Structures are given as structure tokens and as C-alpha cells.
Amino acid sequence: MSATGESTGDGSVISTTGESPGSTTDGPRVSVIIPTYNRDEILPRAVDSALAQTVADIEVLVVDDGSSDGTQAVVEAIEDSRVRYLAHDTNRGVSAARNTGITAASGEYVAFLDSDDEWLPRKLDRQLSVLDSRDERWVGAYCDIASTGLSMAGRVAAAVSETLFRSSAPREGGRELAEALLSMQVFMGPGSTLLVDRDVVTSTGGFDEGLSIYEDWDLVLRVLSVGNLAYVGEPLAVTHFTGDAPAEAYVENDRRYLERNAxxxxxxxxxxxPVRQVHRMGLVGHFLSEGRFADAAAFLDASMILRPKNAARLAFWSVLGLRVLAGGTR
Known part of the structure; x- marks a missing residue:
């Protein structure tokens, strides 16, 4: 793949072949947006899984967020005209990288894929089939996720967590799904599962570049304010666990996320x-899971502790924290 550079005037450089960015003339059905930063060794796995989709009418936009490794060379070595390389001059964060991809996209839909994750071959096909069977109110779809890379303790924790946090809340729809998402009754990984109408995403303003966590949930809430999302109950995306942000990062991002959706x-x-209390419990969980019991206590109050379901969650997170303090892994 050959590439040429063009300054966008906003701190990024777009290298591209084929149609000009944002063109809608004979555009593909789906623009796949893969943001990446210093992941040249694992990036090909994500790109290959996009190119292996049974839906061939796609373009794959790899947005290099200021990498200092061999990312550009890796992408330019891919011999597929559907792949385009876009790059930021400096590291601006995953939200900015996704927004650059949205601006350059020419597809009817955009689909997001994190560069450390991958898709099963029928992921886009299953989502498009569901949307094609619905009316115009349905503007996108997401799917379930399978996780790999977890330690044995992590796999046990995931299984226990699924039991403790399982909810009967609606998994698709509009306002009802937004309420379930904001109150943490539904969990989704939009960064690698979401397929959504490009015009809808553009009309919502894209990702909040001030968020480094919850930025994908925040986008989903704005999408749900104008349309419905369908749910495909199959694990068609695979996440490879590479670690989590520190608890402090969750505190600041949670505050901004709730303020934006006040x-x-x-x-x-x-x-x-009790949305705010639910989110405080989430922060407690992050601190406890790191073994930081005093920091966790600062977010607790008596009403939270006395709820039976919360007591089970606190016990579970405390066990994870004790394991960390004993030298184990999360």
C-alpha cells in the first residue's frame, strides 16, 4: 500500500490512497475505524480481522495517534486497497483518533475496532442483517464480547462478576437502553462492537476528546437520543485484556461523564x-480491586453498605484487592 501525507490543519496528517476523505460518492457500506498507538506488533491482528469480514464492501481506516514505533510501515505493507492510513503528528488520545476516522470515513456506517482487539468473520454481516430487517429508527447495532488474556484469577473474577451484576434490563432500544447503560445495568464495549450510521455519529459531534474512559458510552448515549440501537446476542468481537486504567482516572472521567449527561x-x-450511587459503587470497586481500602472507603456511605447486593459486591472486590496485596494479579 502506498501513501502520501496531507496536513489537515488540526494537528493531524492524513496519509491516504483512493477516494478523498469524507467522500460519499460510491462509498463502501462500512468504514471500519481502528485507532492505534505504539502497537505495531499486534495491530495486524485487528486489521486482518476487519479485512476477513464476510462483508467485503468496506474500507479500513487505521488512525495512528502519534506512534513512535513502526506502525506506519506495518500498515503500508498491507496489500489491500481497502486500507487507508491516517496519522496524528502528536498523541491526542483515542477519542481524537476515532474522530479523525469519522471525518475521513465515506461509508454508510462506521464501525469501531480497538487495535488490540479483533472480530469474528461474520461480525459486520450479522449486525447489518439485523439492521436491514428493522425500520429507520434503528441507527446502529452492537454485539457481545468474548475476552482473552485474563489470568486464571481474572477468569474466575469475570465469571463471578457476571453472576453478581447480571441484570434483566433491556439490551436494545432507545431511551430505555440509555437509562440501563447510564445506571450500569447494561455493559457494552462500543469501542470494538458498535456499528452505527455515519450521519448519526456526525450529527452527535463524535467522541468527547476530554474523556479517556466512558468516551464510548458517552457517544452511545448521544446516539440513543436520536435513534435506537439493536443488540446481536453473539460474541462476535474478541477483546485481549492488556490492563486497566488506575482508579484515579475513573474518578475524573466518571465525574465528567455524569456531568455531560446530567x-x-x-x-x-x-x-x-440512584445513578450517582451506582457510579460511586463502581469507583469503590476499582479502588478495592487495587487493594486500596482506605481510598475506597471515601466513596462509601451506610446506605450503600446495607444493600444486600452491594454487600456481595464489596466482598468480591475485597477478595480481589487482598490478592493484589498478597502479590497476585488481578
Whole structure:
């Protein structure tokens, strides 16, 4: 693959072949957006899984977020005209990288894939088939995830977590799905599962570049304010666990996420759904899982401790924290 560079004037450089960025003339059905930063060794796995989709009418936009490794050479060595390379001059974060991809995309839909993850071959086909059977209110779809790379303790923790946090909340729809997502009754990994109408994403303003966590959930909430998302109950995306952000990062990002969606939060609180308390419990979990019991206590109050389901969660997270303190892995 050959490439030429063009400055965009916003701190990024786009290297591309074929159609000009954002062209809608005879565009593909799907633009796959893969943000990446210093992952030249594992990036090919993600790109290959996109190119191996049974839906061939795609373009794959690899957005290099200021890497200092061999990412550009890796992408340019791929002999497939559907692949385009875009690059930032400096590292600006995953939200900015995805936004660069959205701006350059020419597909009817955009689909996001993190560079350390991969898709099963029928991922896009299954999602498009579901959307093609729905009316225009349905603007996108997501799917289930399979996880790899977890330690034995991590796999046990995931199984226990699934039991403790399982919910009967709706998995698809509009406002009802937004409420379930914001109150943490539904979990999704939009960064590698979401397929959504490109015009809808553009109309919502794309990803909040001030968020490094919850940025994908925040986008989903705005998408759900204008349309519905369908759910494909199959693990068609595979995540490879490479670690988690520190608890402090969750604190700041959680605050911004709730502030950005304050209207919906306040409405749910008025109806008796304790969104802010649910999010505080999530922060408690992050601190406990790191073995930081004193920091976790700062987010707890008596009403949270006395709820039976919360007691089970606190016990579970505390076991994870004790394992970390004993020298184990999460």
C-alpha cells in the first residue's frame, strides 16, 4: 500500500490512497475505524480481522495517534486497497483518533475496532442483517464480547462478576437502553462492537476528546437520543485484556461523564434510580480491586453498605484487592 501525507490543519496528517476523505460518492457500506498507538506488533491482528469480514464492501481506516514505533510501515505493507492510513503528528488520545476516522470515513456506517482487539468473520454481516430487517429508527447495532488474556484469577473474577451484576434490563432500544447503560445495568464495549450510521455519529459531534474512559458510552448515549440501537446476542468481537486504567482516572472521567449527561441522570434520580450511587459503587470497586481500602472507603456511605447486593459486591472486590496485596494479579 502506498501513501502520501496531507496536513489537515488540526494537528493531524492524513496519509491516504483512493477516494478523498469524507467522500460519499460510491462509498463502501462500512468504514471500519481502528485507532492505534505504539502497537505495531499486534495491530495486524485487528486489521486482518476487519479485512476477513464476510462483508467485503468496506474500507479500513487505521488512525495512528502519534506512534513512535513502526506502525506506519506495518500498515503500508498491507496489500489491500481497502486500507487507508491516517496519522496524528502528536498523541491526542483515542477519542481524537476515532474522530479523525469519522471525518475521513465515506461509508454508510462506521464501525469501531480497538487495535488490540479483533472480530469474528461474520461480525459486520450479522449486525447489518439485523439492521436491514428493522425500520429507520434503528441507527446502529452492537454485539457481545468474548475476552482473552485474563489470568486464571481474572477468569474466575469475570465469571463471578457476571453472576453478581447480571441484570434483566433491556439490551436494545432507545431511551430505555440509555437509562440501563447510564445506571450500569447494561455493559457494552462500543469501542470494538458498535456499528452505527455515519450521519448519526456526525450529527452527535463524535467522541468527547476530554474523556479517556466512558468516551464510548458517552457517544452511545448521544446516539440513543436520536435513534435506537439493536443488540446481536453473539460474541462476535474478541477483546485481549492488556490492563486497566488506575482508579484515579475513573474518578475524573466518571465525574465528567455524569456531568455531560446530567439531564438524564437527574431524571433517573427523580424516579428513584440512584445513578450517582451506582457510579460511586463502581469507583469503590476499582479502588478495592487495587487493594486500596482506605481510598475506597471515601466513596462509601451506610446506605450503600446495607444493600444486600452491594454487600456481595464489596466482598468480591475485597477478595480481589487482598490478592493484589498478597502479590497476585488481578
Amino acid at each position: 439531564g438524564l441522570v437527574d431524571d433517573l434520580e427523580r424516579r428513584g434510580i
